[in-house]
Amino acid sequence: MNRYLKLLLLTSCAGLAISAAEAKTLRFAESQEISSMDPHAAREDFTLSLIGNVYEGLVRWNKELKIEPALAESWETLSDTQWRFHLRKGVEFHNGNPFTADDVIFSYERAGSPGSPFAGLLEPIAGIAKVDDHTIDITLKRKYALLLNDFAGWYILDKEFQESIGAQKPLDLSTNTGGAMITQGIGTGPFKVASREPDVKTVFVANEKWWDKREHNIDEIVYTPIANNATRVAALLSGEVDFIRNAPPQDVARVEGTPGMQIMRAPHLRNIFYGMDQQSKTLPGLDSNPLADVRVRKAIYQAIDIDGIKRSIMRDNSRPSAIMMAPQLPFYDASLDVRFPFDIEASKALLKEAGYADGFTLPMDCPAGSFINDEQICQATVGMLAKVGIKAQLTMHPPVQFDTELPAGKYSFYMLGWAGLPTLDAYNIISATFHTPTGDLGAWNPKGYSNARVDELIPQIGTEYDTEKRQEMISEVMKLHRDEVGKIMLHQQFLTWGMSDKVHAIVPADEYTRFWYYTMD
Amino acid sequence: MSQLVLRLKAFGNSELAWRFRNSPPVIFAAVALIALVFCAAAASLIAPHNPFDPATLNIMDARLPPAWIDGGSSTYLLGTDEQGRDILSTIFYGMRVSILVGIAAVAFSMTIGVALGLIAGYLGGWVDTVIMRLGDIQLSFPTIMIAFFIDGVAKIVMPIGMREEMRFYVVILAIGVADWVQFARTVRAATMIERRKDYVAAARISEVGNVRILLAHILPNTIGPVLVLATLGLGVAILTEAILSFLGLGMPPSQPSLGTLIRAGNDLLLSGEWWISLFPGAALVLLVLAVNIVGDWLRDVLNPRLR
Amino acid sequence: MISLLATRLTSVILVMLVVSALSFSIFNFLGDPVNNILGVNATLAQREELRVALGLDQSTFVQFWRFVERAVVGDFGISYRNRQPVVDLILARLPATLELVMCATVIALAMGIPMGVYTALKPRGLLSRSLQFGSLLGISMPQFLIGMLLILVFSVELRWLSAFGRGEVVTLGWWTTGLLTTSGIKALIMPTITLAVFQVSMIMRLVRGEMLEVVRTDFVKFARARGLSDRAVYLTHALRNSLLPVITITGLQIGSLIAFAIVVEAVFQWPGMGMLILQAIEFADFPVMAAYLAFVGFSFVTINLVVDLIYLAVDPRLRAK
């Protein structure tokens, strides 16, 4: 028994040693777990980012976050509401099946089916018609400017494979037909799913038959979720993983100071801000709503020492921002991105002018763990507001509760962050967080900022194809929102990816891990 | 007055005091405990800063190392945390919260446990069965699970603005509820013995009410083991609060306990700013250790079976 | 015996009902799983649709009743987060936690009993006093602190041991074990120690206390009077008599070990049931939470029962009653 055990251990060790010498394995850890191998089952950025190496859409984002052809080689607009896509020929799914128009139509019907998280994304589409095996015509319900952006997040599945495993529909929690896609998935992408144990590890191997030119040299990716920040960083420092997304700012120096380790930084699309109830007549505990007064909002804004937060809490891994749009997005207008200065005296003067010379009590709600150092930022804000007489009463919420209560309009003053993913366009941001809540618009702006002109411009921005006109409208909305302090902007977070210096990665502003651009020494 | 002196003298000559004088570690622990409790109780008087007056915080002073290290400031003896709070002061204040939570939780479980134990032991019958079966069920939930429950319930019943303020009581409840069974069992067993004793019968013949019999006669005769249990429970309660903090169910950052401080410091463990996590951790271990040493000693000394 | 089983059976049913009723009454307020499933961009109509599909629109009572109905036949629904049947999920995570708990228990017994015997035999020795102090320290430190310190020393500084996960596991039927591979055993070391510290201290103190007490009984005094050496008296009589409470406490502690495994699993990213429940809470994954609670309640009652039965088997006096 003992000898057998030893033998077993020896062979397994030897096996590991050999494979490590020959193949390039990238060991990757992040706090979250892939929700599902079903690319239509969860519309959540981390999962889409990771399984985006397995599946592809008609188009994709390149290194510079520009749209480039993927499964569609080219496209043209037949009219304002009709698009023709020419599909790439000779593409094979991981199981060897050829990629055809039927797969696109199947994937449209699947992702757009009722109950699918992607139904909203594909909502502008009226129908898809097959012209031939590699040509399709897409009819829109109305003029829509962001079709290609949306298509980058809509992945194509193999019709035959899906039918063979009985997963024609995504996310059917009542009958569990999606269960088949927990551990397997067939796409056309640069990596194939080799094995998967949920919450333990997922192994991807390179797709040798990928249609695109192989820039990467990675043979295998081993993904392990590690939820605890300190444990994850420890795993990197101890050499057990090669790559972690989101090294916490406080550990950046340690990682950089460790021989053989590096930090790669990039600004993230996400802007962090405080949202405010500007519609209620009164706030809890008060007989008025000071936040309805633009002077009070500006006073709070100017009381926040954003550079102090940047230095002490973010450790210089942030960029204070004035508009809710990252410079990496199209239509960004740098001339607008100018903050009101941090100025306690000005803040006090504004409060006095608004009739709150003695300050007031302000309920404040923050998520614990949704954004980088959210808790510390909120705590620091409490201290800063105290200096102008505003007594903020901070409550921290678990994200799941926060995300439920915030849209329900239960908070008066809250922290939120918005990136504009996966559309990568200002429309996504402003339609969700600037528009007066009506129907599906303004869902994340409950009782918040409301401006008739902004509400009028937002739908137009969604449908305008002319870039100059779009630029004008977006700038106008951004300026109005900034000047009226619709939100109190804080900063743009930085991505700080920690990795072994053997890894050569690219860090895009949307935080997606596009492994087909990575190489390892 | 002179009687008090006499009593003190009598106590000084008692076996308890003798054994105390002859156990140096216990003396050390007792002194440490008194010192820690004093620092906690007098936090607002002796702490060099008030970390909970947000208006006094200066984020420019954040993350300063302890005074004896380069870059440290003598204003902040043990350095500052990410918010610019003085670590020494946050430890004093945090210890106050930890001790209060611990004592209140133990007092809560003791009160419930003793009351139910007395009732079950005295009345017997189906009341006893119900209470003890309830205890069995209670024991089927680990403390952490109960904390999750109570935390969840608290979120239902409390309006958003009150959640943070009420957290103190919620945490006490969560820790306290879990622990009543051992008190109840101890007291019940003792009560069942005491209630059969003739002095209880004598009281009943003298038409003394049940409540008075329970409180004046039986309770004092069952309280010895209860107090030992309570001392030992205090250490566990303080530790439990720290564990709950780690899981995000403990005291909030706006009124941090030692556990909250350690949880916040946990994220900085690898950052090189070791003082933010190390000192509160050391304070917690020292506090619980001192409580446990004293409790342990009391148990040995007061346990008649070990005499 | 039969009455014991009958009493315990009622208590199992009671526990399960109370647990699930309680969990259901609070689930709806922990947060809405729909957000997590559909993402932030979902429309109101979509959210509503999914809520109806999941039955979340119905009253707590109806949801509870449906849960009980299905749970009776072993169907605990499908996890919102993992999209897997909850029973499969729990069974998949069970080996990791049980292996951890069992290893910790074995270590606790293997170290705690000799240490307890030793400190009872030589209460005044220096080693005894150090062990005594060490045991007090062991019950005075929160587990997550021990775990993080171990990681800091053995993973980050020395790079000897793995900071996370189970290493390579071998599958035996539905069970997975890390005990058959080097990496698996290396991965077990730190979590096991972290979990066992408290138990070692407790068992040591328990054995010591019980032995000191047994030694004072007439029975042992007679043995001594018969001319048996102290060592023989302690090891044969005293130890045997003090093992009964050790069985009880060890058994009962297995339950709380499962609970405390939550903390250890969170620190070491151990893919067991503790991680599962933490993730479920984060995600508002009600089916997993309900099933986990029911499962933990069930194991507690079962363990209690087993302990009682062992007690009956070991102690003939109780059987006579």
Add this chain to the structure above:
Amino acid sequence: MNAIVTEQPLLKVANLGRTFDVSAPFLQRLATGAPRRSVKAVDGVSFAIRPGTTFSLVGESGCGKSTVARLVAGLERPTVGAVEIRKDSGERVRLQMVFQDPVGSLNPRWRIGQSIAEPMARKLGRIERRKRIGELLVTVGLAPSDADKYPHEFSGGQRQRISIARALAAEAELLLLDEPTSALDVSVQAQVLNLLKDLQQKLGLTYLFISHNLSVVRFLTDRIGVMYLGRLVEEGPGEIILENPQHPYTRLLLETVPDLEAPKRDRAPLGGDIPSPLNPPSGCTFHPRCPLAMDVCKKERPELRHSAAGANVACHAIQD
């Protein structure tokens, strides 16, 4: 019914019965199908005590005599029958009890002054109360300063004195003495018995005296009741029963009375085993041990009847 009618008794017990439920727990009964079981600890006991006299209940341990005392004291509720301790005026007779165990009868956490004060009238002030405690302590032969001591500072005999003082504090008219001396050394026994006798003469107290020891009873009693397995088997004036016992059980008891000169000697066992009260013999419960047993004894239970000797006897073998 052979209730003994006496003029104006202070305590009257009529057909008193007390049954204890000794069934297994409900679930066990359910599982094993076992029936409910009960024990008749006291069964159809009747007697009365005139003011200022002593009535003694005698029998082996487990015969139900202590239960009678507890029923009289109101510590237990009778299953059948009644205890009448009201005076003609309707006023309730004040009663107190002195217990067998001198350790358990006083709350160890209370100073004895506090224990003695417990049954005192509520209206008494602090100083009066203190004074009264002192008097009572002197009455029972202790010092007033003893009031501040704790029970563990006293000997067994002293503690019984304290219990008596507590009984007197309530101004009790009826004292239930439940083996008050059986836990004491013989010399101390005598002191306590003398004290009781003195007090009866001085204060005109009425005693219900419970004892298994006929030699102690002899010292104090006016009437005697002999109990066997929950029933009175013989009842009558003390001198008659002690000098001329009729019931075979009483005779047996008297034969085995320990000699006062050799008190520590083990008593000779009674012939035969005491039957289980759970499953009492049919008819006369004494018949398995009775030298005079006849066929009728196994079938019919004898009732108390007046005997020629002057006592009331429940025995088929004793004819008028």
